[in-house]
Amino acid sequence: ATPMSIMVGVGRGAHAGVLIKNAEALERFEKIDTLVVDKTGTLTEGRPAVTQIAPAAGFDQPGLLRLAASLERGSEHPLADAILRAAQERSLDLAEASDFDSPVGKGVTGVVEGRRVALGGARLMEEQGVDLSPLADRAEALRREGATAVFAAVDGRLAGVLAIADPVKATTPEAVAQLKAEGVRLVMMTGDNRTTALAVAQRLGIEEVEAEVLPEDKAKVVQKLRAEGRSVAMAGDGVNDAPALAAAEVGVAMGAGADVAIESAGVTLLKGDLQGLVKARRLSQAVMRNIR
Numbered sequence: 279a280t281p282m283s284i285m286v287g288v289g290r291g292a293h294a295g296v297l298i299k300n301a302e303a304l305e306r307f308e309k310i311d312t313l314v315v316d317k318t319g320t321l322t323e324g325r326p327a328v329t330q331i332a333p334a335a336g337f338d339q340p341g342l343l344r345l346a347a348s349l350e351r352g353s354e355h356p357l358a359d360a361i362l363r364a365a366q367e368r369s370l371d372l373a374e375a376s377d378f379d380s381p382v383g384k385g386v387t388g389v390v391e392g393r394r395v396a397l398g399g400a401r402l403m404e405e406q407g408v409d410l411s412p413l414a415d416r417a418e419a420l421r422r423e424g425a426t427a428v429f430a431a432v433d434g435r436l437a438g439v440l441a442i443a444d445p446v447k448a449t450t451p452e453a454v455a456q457l458k459a460e461g462v463r464l465v466m467m468t469g470d471n472r473t474t475a476l477a478v479a480q481r482l483g484i485e486e487v488e489a490e491v492l493p494e495d496k497a498k499v500v501q502k503l504r505a506e507g508r509s510v511a512m513a514g515d516g517v518n519d520a521p522a523l524a525a526a527e528v529g530v531a532m533g534a535g536a537d538v539a540i541e542s543a544g545v546t547l548l549k550g551d552l553q554g555l556v557k558a559r560r561l562s563q564a565v566m567r568n569i570r
């Protein structure tokens with residue numbers, strides 16, 4: 279490859295908000311036939327909002343939200359942000375939390391006003407021995423609408439479920455349609471629940487879904503596809519995504535994402551949407567054609 283056309287390509291990318299780290303990343307992009315894409319923050323806005331609050335017997339909506347928000351003050355997860363904003367909108371006075379823990383990809387636990395509070399997905403609740411049956415149907419209905427169901431437990435008993443919905447980015451449907459039309463195999467990957475993930479994937483026309491993937495397993499999904507002979511790009515935004523970005527032939531970070539994600543990536547999309555990925559792939563193909 280002539281360095282000159284590569285440099286021109288990198289420059290043209292930068293103009294379009296696509297930062298390409300080096301010549302290799304640009305060259306590799308041409309051969310990409312598979313895109314693994316993180317759901318939260320990549321396909322979706324990554325700015326979810328609380329859309330429903332369903333307390334269990336013995337709790338009311340403000341009380342449930344107040345406990346949840348008091349605990350989430352210790353978390354930087356987008357779901358925590360949604361819960362904190364919901365509490366703020368209702369001007370709830372939050373309490374201090376102690377013994378805070380945040381098992382990655384599962385949720386948060388701690389003590390609020392002497393009560394043991396846990397907040398997160400079904401996996402965390404099972405680990406804590408919480409019986410989900412009173413709200414299991416309700417949670418499943420929320421997920422079928424594409425929302426994430428976040429359960430709350432107090433002293434080991436189910437206290438309620440919050441529906442948190444993360445809208446799909448305005449530019450995602452078109453970018454997905456273009457990538458599919460260009461023959462790219464799309465795989466959605468997420469730590470989120472399978473029903474929620476399938477609801478979002480179906481809306482976008484994405485047929486392959488890897489759901490309920492723990493952070494440490496995200497890179498394995500990429501490695502498995504590469505072992506099948508696919509040329510894989512991985513797009514993600516989070517701290518959790520960094521190993522998967524590094525495992526891909528081309529890692530693609532969202533501009534507004536975590537610093538480690540950007541460091542692990544060969545390409546950064548400054549506008550933070552997949553339209554940039556479509557551009558980067560076309561640019562790479564044009565540059566490589568030019569060189570040959």
Ligand code: ADP
Nearest residue numbers: 318353355358383384385397398399468469470
């Ligand atoms: P993604 O891969 O979609 O970015 P994560 O791996 O970050 O998702 O989280 C997976 C799941 O863990 C969430 O859907 C949620 O059920 C639970 N979870 C993680 N962090 C939190 C939190 N701070 N509060 C509530 N639930 C959480």
Ligand code: MG
Nearest residue numbers: 316318319516
């Ligand atoms: Mg994410």
